[in-house]
Amino acid sequence: MAAKRTVLTVLTSVGLLAATACTGSSDGSGASPAADRLTTTTAPGTSEVDRVTWALPYGEPTTLDPAKVGDYSPQTVMANLCDTLTRMNADFSLSPGLAEKVAWTDDRTLVLDLRSDVTFWDGSPMTPEDVVYSLERQRDPATQGLYGNYLADVTSIKATGAHQVTLRTKGYDQTLPKALSTSFGAVSEQSYTEKAGAAYGTAKGGLMCTGPFELGSWKSGGSLTIERNAAYWDTALKPRAKQVEFRFITNSNTLTSALLSGEVDGTYELPPTSATALAQSDVGAVHLGPSTQNVLLIPGNAESPAADRKLLDALSLVVDRQALIKNVFGGDATTLKSLVPPLTWSGDQAADEFDAAYKELPDAPEPDEAAAKKLVEEAGTPSRPLVAAIPAGDQRALQALTFIQAAAKTIGVEIEIKQLQPTEMSSLFYDPSARADLDLVLTFGYVTMPDPSSYVAEMVNPGGLFNWTNYSNPEASKLLDRARTSSDPAASATAYGEAQALFTPTIPAVYLATTHERMFMNKRLSGAPTSFAYMGMPWAAHLGGTDK
Template identity: 30%
Template sequence: MLMGGGMQLALATGLSATALSAHAQTPRRGGRIRVAGATAAISDTLDPAKMANQTDYSRGTMLYNGLTALDGSLTPQPALAESFTTKDARVWVFKLRKGVTFHDGKALQPADVVFSLMRHKDPATASKAKALADQFESVAATGPDEVTVTLAAANADLPVVLGTFNFLIVKAGTTDFNAGIGTGPFKLKEFKPGVRSVAVRNDAYWKPGKPYLDEIEFVGIADDGARVNALLSGGMDLVAAVNPRTVERIKGTPGFGIFVTQSGQYSDLIMRKDVGPGANPDFVLAMKYLMDREQMRKSIALGHATVGNDQPIDPSNRFYFSGLPPRPFDLDKAKFHLGKANLGSAKVPIVTSPVAMYSVEMALVMQQAAQRIGLNLEVKRMPSDGYWSNHWLNSPVGFGNVNPRPSADTLLTQFFKSDAAWNGSRWKNPKFDQLLVAARTETDVARRKQMYADMQVLISQEAGVGIPLFLASLDAHSTKLKGLSPIPLGGLMGYSFAEHVWLEA
């Protein structure tokens, strides 16, 4: 239902050359690596329901599997479910893979899936995915290797949702997750929250030949400089989330390289349509034409970004509409719309913070351009601490930052639906809302793609949001580490690197 073979092949060709060259090599079995994520806290957890950061996610994908897994185009692929079918996008039938066992030898059963999904609905679980799980009307075993999920309303994206980290499958009845008993490629040897974990190969893993490594030690190092130094001193084989300004140093050191994942992360200029200058659509258009996107890509992101077109679905997403070109940097058009907005000579504050990635630098580039057409932008740099609670969504003109989301529906629902809590510009469009709900229930991929294209055009033309760039995740690694290919949920192969990488002899 979800994809024909030809469509799947076309999507696969969208993977980068990195992925293709990685798969052309023959993986080697054996070896141990040390990996550093960018976060470490005493709240680190092995309970999928409570996982909330890249360190948790990386450990989760070592120890557990989901019913589905998301590939390099964020298309759901079979995992513990060997197939998933629906006739109406409301009732879904998952056929479970035979011969899968947990780390303690217990066979995977439908009861494990029912328990794993339904526990998110219980408020006592305190699941980070409760809002998503609330759509489960029932989850029931309907055969010896079959589970049926019935939703409160149709959602063609259910296989995508179930491919995300919080919905990893655990043993029925589990209350203590510190043993990390799952069906994943590695077994837990040691876990010290906020310090480190050690995982060893699961020789009974259901994927033939995987994983390749014998052991992975994973730590969290919050300081960017400390992570890079640990790598270059030989203490680490792979480190997450390096600053673009350290890229040349890493690439210039023999034996080390950079792994780039182009994703849907973006920093956006938000112009509220209910208050301030953003209430005038000509001001919004003037600001969008003032964005020198190519200069921002080269001088701010140092090339580690793709140019955006003022809507939130990036080119790595299978529903990206390539027929909507980015707005050019055009001072004449910006001046024309600024004149129509008739703002006078008053200063226009634009609120930024280092915590909204590159927002300070983007605002300064726009400020320089604005001076050339008589617009006085006042860049107000706020501290990182408290920015999201005090300034984001509250400032008439200011920047936000959005991390990658697993599906177009999630992204558009959270940030652009008229009643969304995070609808920063307060843009309201009934036609958009209708398209969004209709697309969620549409099982024909071609029709769904057209709906998402129409929504992207509406946002780009009307919403009070400027999205100049989609930002890349940058990881650094020893060149002896092979097998990395991008999965745009985030860095470290969408945090699922463990079963894919190997060490060169």
């Protein structure tokens, strides 16, 4: 790797989710029939607004602690509160954030040059010590954080100047600078965080970050409000909205009514049924954006009969994906051939290599009931119904799982649907005991940064956060590590493609679809990004009023 290569100089030109990007079709070409309908953002807002009301269809956040957020609701809110060291843009490109420059000076040294004009909400200046603390806290077992693995090969994190932090590593890691654009790279004030202790990020403990909004009131079970940070360091992104109130609305019918009446101004993750009703009104508009979301059916634990790949292949063969996409996702999705949607790498320098490897994968299967029944015979028909989990009140998930349930019944496999409250659903992703009695989980997952290997590693590598069945494929893990540590983009992409060919047909998972982002916004507002990048950027700071 060339010395002193500035990572953000490279990454800023990477438009991962361009409006015309492709998402992978059943013919393997990657073409999306809806590509011309996708946008990454809306027209800038032109005026200030006193108050915006936004829905969280996945319910109340379990935490806003950047080290622990890992679900839709907390990330939707936290992205507006806690700035990250590099910043995600609406097209999934990266630009400088709290660090104005991120550069490898050699293969084992990553230097972060910090901005000198950043303050926390309480007026205290952000220091290198705050940055070191925030990163080190990620891997402190006492934190119980989700992202400590990003630091697995980091040997030291030190303040090396008045506005500089240096990370020493065992070797080059091409994912590390990209991870700094996620909640892993968010910076919290050390003194405040230490004082709050385990309550940090909760309604009781509060939060202390540097973002364009600061945490206001949080009424557990009711709503959460964020207030404009008048002293925000990035004057080009000073929010036009003085206040944003988040309401926890998990019922699709209730959400539709609130949006139609104007009681709620907008939402991300708009259910298809709501989109249909809202399309007939003139209260606002439904926007479609590109996304890195993946819809998977995965076993809840290694002991379940559903962990048998033959049984999962049988379920895969009996599901009519085109009917699922049309009837459940309103046509706003495409088939998926592996764990990660192609949009994840579409802006990479080696996108052609990634695309070629993905194209070589077998196409999403057409329904074949006879072949599915044969696989069930080989695996053995489960002696009891398989318990499958979805979030309570999520009509899209319920419709999808009901669709799968009906298909499974035709091959003698019974599925029992279990609806979990949002907090229960969120916890099962990180707490093995919460999955002990679950055979299957219908997940609407997502990739948060422009790098497929780090996401996949959590499902493929033994001990990975989402490897719930103790799956092991040493060669695939070796290749994923090569993809992570290679400084040559083409070599990294090639290694990932080889790993993908190994884990795709063997890992316990049913690949169903990759959905488009669906957002609704009242016509009195504009400026919100429409792509899935909203999960990692201060999207509410872009909101403003219109003349409508």
